[in-house]
Amino acid sequence: MNGHCNELIIDSKKSVVHHKHETSCKEEEEDLSRHALEAAYTSILRELGEDTSRQGLLRTPLRAAKAMQFLTKGYHENIEDILNNAIFDEEDHNEMVIVKNIDVFSLCEHHLVPFFGKVHIGYIPNKKVVGLSKLARIVEIFSRRLQVQERLTKQIATGIAKALEPKGVAVIIEATHMCMVMRGVQKTNSRTVTSTMLGVYLDDPKTREEFLTLSQGV
Ligand SMILES: [Zn+2]
Incomplete structure (x- = not known):
């Protein structure tokens, strides 16, 4: 009996760890993508002749990266999840x-x-x-x-x-x-x-x- 219980506890712990891992993986991926987009937007601004160190543009690459991630978030969604239940x-x-x-x-x-x-x-x-x-x-x-x-x-x-x-x-x-x-x-x-x-x-x-x-x- 005890052995069985232990197994269950270990299993549930494992699944919690696994779940946490999945979440952090997704967040990590999003962060990586945001950094890459941010760098790309900085290049675009410089290419346009802008001074990326001026006050108004300081956080623009980051904001643009976040906006683009939001505007394309549909790539990470599917109908099955939305219509569930x-x-x-x-x-x-x-x-x-x-x-x-x-x-x-x-x-x-x-x-x-x-x-x-x-x-x-x-x-x-x-x-x-x-x-x-x-x-x-x-x-x-x-x-x-x-x-x-x-x-x-x-x-x-x-x-x-x-x-x-x-x-x-x-x-x-x-x-x-x-x-x-x-x-x-x-x-x-x-x-x-x-x-x-x-x-x-x-x-x-x-x-x-x-x-x-x-x-x-x-
Ligand atoms: Zn068009």
């Missing part, structure tokens, strides 16, 4: 669910400048539904990465499709790209609209129409 069985619910005007902020992978706008999501459940706030979290996982709007739209749709296996998923993103607004063509009012339709939204024009009408209305 948030999927519910709903035998009778097969009406369209629409969540519209979800704010989205991302970075264009071609210029590393922001694009931002609204996401509209619709799905028709097939026995499984998800807490509505989780749809916004899914948007965040994929938008906090370097992106192109078309891929972001598709990743959100296929992510939901995989997790919920619904009858269909529709995703529309309307966004303003700062790379178009601030440089080059300077089209300040231009917005880019992308959409991905899966399942019934693709096969049935009426369902698609219903989603488009409901998601575009105020």
Whole structure:
């Protein structure tokens, strides 16, 4: 009996040590990455002709490094973790669910400048539904990465499709790209609209129409 207990204690100690180790590993990795980014931002500032020792810029490389880590934190997140315990069985619910005007902020992978706008999501459940706030979290996982709007739209749709296996998923993103607004063509009012339709939204024009009408209305 005693031996068994000891084993358990040792095991649980081991798992605690292991757990601590994992946490510190992750933090260490983040620190290393932050230092490397900080050094890189210092080079960029110098290359721009800036004096990195002047008051206003002293902590800029570190701040920029932290900001970039935050804006790309989606690389370390996945849908499974987010949806853990948030999927519910709903035998009778097969009406369209629409969540519209979800704010989205991302970075264009071609210029590393922001694009931002609204996401509209619709799905028709097939026995499984998800807490509505989780749809916004899914948007965040994929938008906090370097992106192109078309891929972001598709990743959100296929992510939901995989997790919920619904009858269909529709995703529309309307966004303003700062790379178009601030440089080059300077089209300040231009917005880019992308959409991905899966399942019934693709096969049935009426369902698609219903989603488009409901998601575009105020
Ligand atoms: Zn761009």
